[in-house]
Amino acid sequence: MKQLLPLTAAGLVLAACGGVPGNSVATVDGDPIKKADYEHWMTVVRKLSPDLKREQARDQVMNLLASLRWFDGEAERMDIALGDAEVTKAFSEQKRQSFPKDADYRTFLKTSGQTEADIRQRVRAALLATKIQERVVKGADKVPERAVADFYARNRARFSQPxxxxxxxxxxxxxxxxxxxxxxxxxxxxxxxxxxxxxxxxxxxxxxxxxxxxxxxxxxxxxxxxxxxxxxxxxxxxxxxxxxxxxxxxxxxxxPTQQTLAEARPAIRQTLVGERQQKALSTFMADFAKRWRARTQCAEDYRTSDCDNGPKPTATPTPRMQ
The missing domain is CATH 3.10.50.40 (Chitinase A; domain 3)
Structure with missing residues (x-):
């Protein structure tokens, strides 16, 4: 928390319809993102990364603001609950780890331009992202014994020593x-x-x-x-x-030695679980970005690749606010 709290979720890259009100920079599912919020976070970015070009800072702020809405919307869609007590507990733990002295925390808020509400909002988003990821990979740890045996048969050399x-x-x-x-x-x-x-x-x-x-x-x-x-x-x-x-x-x-299937089973299972979790996440992330980008409309001067009416997304993600 020495910098902006990261929007974790294994790189869940984030993106509604209708016009954008004049006092807003975008809408997500018709819900406006106010210009005042955008300007506030632009101030934060300028303080933390003064060398960023305006367009780069804009893209990071728009990504953050859209991401916060996307996580909320996805959590609601998946019926994922997050209570204030969970947010407070996580916020307190991270604050204590990063700033043992309260004076240092206050200095951080002042120099970064953030408020405590900003930090709590980021903590909440990170918790939602984690809960979403856990839901997505749920069940991926159930690997059939046949899959373990097949992996061992195809990769016997990996479990041997010359x-x-x-x-x-x-x-x-x-x-x-x-x-x-x-x-x-x-x-x-x-x-x-x-x-x-x-x-x-x-x-x-x-x-x-x-x-x-x-x-x-x-x-x-x-x-x-x-x-x-x-x-x-x-x-x-x-x-x-x-x-x-x-x-x-x-x-x-x-x-030379050769591990038996029984000896190699834990390592194989761990490998297969990791592969299944990554596949589940990759599939979800592609669908997640596509669905929420389609629900995000941005005003003319604020269009990024997270906007349905913005430039087409590329393989290189927008840089995150650090």
């Missing part, structure tokens, strides 16, 4: 240095000592040459081929790569 190998390596620039490093290891010198003396790879050198959990296909092609054909514990190399010459040993092999 074999991984822990390595110890020495990387040198010249083949001769790699051969000397290997000879030192064969004599019994420690990996820590050998990597410190010969390795040009600072990362593995800092850990005595350790290179853990390498999956096939993640290393340089020549090294990858050598690593995954090597026996555990055997010293191998030098192997020429684009980075230099490697001497290595495989210290551990972690076998």
């Amino acid at each position: 074999e991984k190998r822990d390595l110890r390596v020495v990387l040198t620039q010249k083949r001769g240095a790699a051969e000397r490093a290997r000879a030192a290891l064969e004599r019994g010198d420690s990996w820590k000592a050998v990597t410190k003396r010969y390795s040009i790879d600072d990362t593995s050198k800092a850990s005595g040459g350790k290179l853990p959990a390498q999956a096939e296909g993640t290393l340089d092609a020549e090294l990858d081929k050598a690593v995954f054909s090597a026996r555990k514990g055997a010293l191998a190399g030098p192997v020429k790569t684009q980075y230099g010459y490697y001497v290595f040993t495989v210290t551990a092999v972690v076998a």
Whole structure:
């Protein structure tokens, strides 16, 4: 609430018929949006975003004012109730979180040009938007077991882990240095000592040459081929790569794993629920914007893409007031 409270609702982008009265900028379902309200919010926008061009500020204010009416109308259509007590509780919680000191809140109102009624109106709209969204996605969490099983069958690789190998390596620039490093290891010198003396790879050198959990296909092609054909514990190399010459040993092999359907079920269900909720929201949002835009008429100098008699909406939404 340090800025204008957001009109949440997962981006419910908002938009009546008949003429617009002379003292109004628009009507939604025939209900006028007064010029006085428009000018008030234009003052707020100018205070918060003084660099905005007039047309951009106009579009944000018209979007806000139309949105407030759209949420009210949609909530009524869906028979969604919101009591004053809910609004007061949410307002108080947000105020306490954003402004522990009342003096800071008062300063915010003064500098932003808003009144407490403005903030409560935004809180109310946000609560309505949330309730609308909850109603829209209700039931989307019921995923048939067959859908879970089908998803698992199509995406088994997503629930598996490939074999991984822990390595110890020495990387040198010249083949001769790699051969000397290997000879030192064969004599019994420690990996820590050998990597410190010969390795040009600072990362593995800092850990005595350790290179853990390498999956096939993640290393340089020549090294990858050598690593995954090597026996555990055997010293191998030098192997020429684009980075230099490697001497290595495989210290551990972690076998590949495959989650069962039972193990993968929670993650799959979560994915499918998310997909179903998003589909429900997308379908609703398209219908919502179309219906309410058709009910919104704007005066000539105030026409935006939220108005039925305004420019055609584009894929890029009007910037929101922040």
